[in-house]
Amino acid sequence: MGDHKDNGINIDPAYVRALAELLDDTQLSEIEVEDGDRKVRVVRTLTAAPVAYAPAPVAAPAAAPAVAAAPAAAAPAVDSFADAVKSPMVGTVYLSPEPGAPNFAAVGSAVKAGDTILIIEAMKVMNPIVAPAAGTLKAVHVENSQPVEFDQPLFTIS
Structure with a gap:
C-alpha cells in the first residue's frame, strides 16, 4: 500500500x-x-541562492558617502555589518534550541565552522543558521523571537 x-x-x-x-x-x-x-x-531548492544578491546592497551604501559628507557618520555602521552573516530568508529568529535553554553560542565564545548559531523559523520549519567559518562570535545583531528580513545582518564571526 x-x-x-x-x-x-x-x-x-x-x-x-x-x-x-x-x-x-x-x-x-x-x-x-x-x-x-x-x-x-x-x-531541494536552496534558500541560499538569493544570497548571491547580498553584494549589491553592500556596494550601494559605499557609493552613498561619496555623494554627501553627512552620511559619512552612518558609514561605520554599514561597515560593521560588512562581515556579518546575513539572513537567507524571512522568518523569526530563535537564539536557543527551545524556550528556557541556553543560547546556541554566546558573544565572545569560540565557534567552529558548521556550529549552529541560531535558528530561523519560516513557515513552521526550523532552519539552523550555522557559522560559515571557525572564529569568535563577535556580535549577535538580532534578539530572540525577533522577526527578520532577507539579507538582514544576524551575527558576526571573526
Missing part, C-alpha cells in the same frame, strides 16, 4: 521522505541513490 508504481519501478514514499529529511539534516542540495534498477533522486 505504501509503494507507488511509476514507470515500472516501485517507489516507497517513506524512503523518499527519509532522503528529503537527510537533505535537511546535512544541508545538502540533492541526493541520488541507486539500487539495481531503482534510482531515486531528491533535490
Whole structure:
C-alpha cells in the first residue's frame, strides 16, 4: 500500500521522505541513490541562492558617502555589518534550541565552522543558521523571537 508504481519501478514514499529529511539534516542540495534498477533522486531548492544578491546592497551604501559628507557618520555602521552573516530568508529568529535553554553560542565564545548559531523559523520549519567559518562570535545583531528580513545582518564571526 505504501509503494507507488511509476514507470515500472516501485517507489516507497517513506524512503523518499527519509532522503528529503537527510537533505535537511546535512544541508545538502540533492541526493541520488541507486539500487539495481531503482534510482531515486531528491533535490531541494536552496534558500541560499538569493544570497548571491547580498553584494549589491553592500556596494550601494559605499557609493552613498561619496555623494554627501553627512552620511559619512552612518558609514561605520554599514561597515560593521560588512562581515556579518546575513539572513537567507524571512522568518523569526530563535537564539536557543527551545524556550528556557541556553543560547546556541554566546558573544565572545569560540565557534567552529558548521556550529549552529541560531535558528530561523519560516513557515513552521526550523532552519539552523550555522557559522560559515571557525572564529569568535563577535556580535549577535538580532534578539530572540525577533522577526527578520532577507539579507538582514544576524551575527558576526571573526
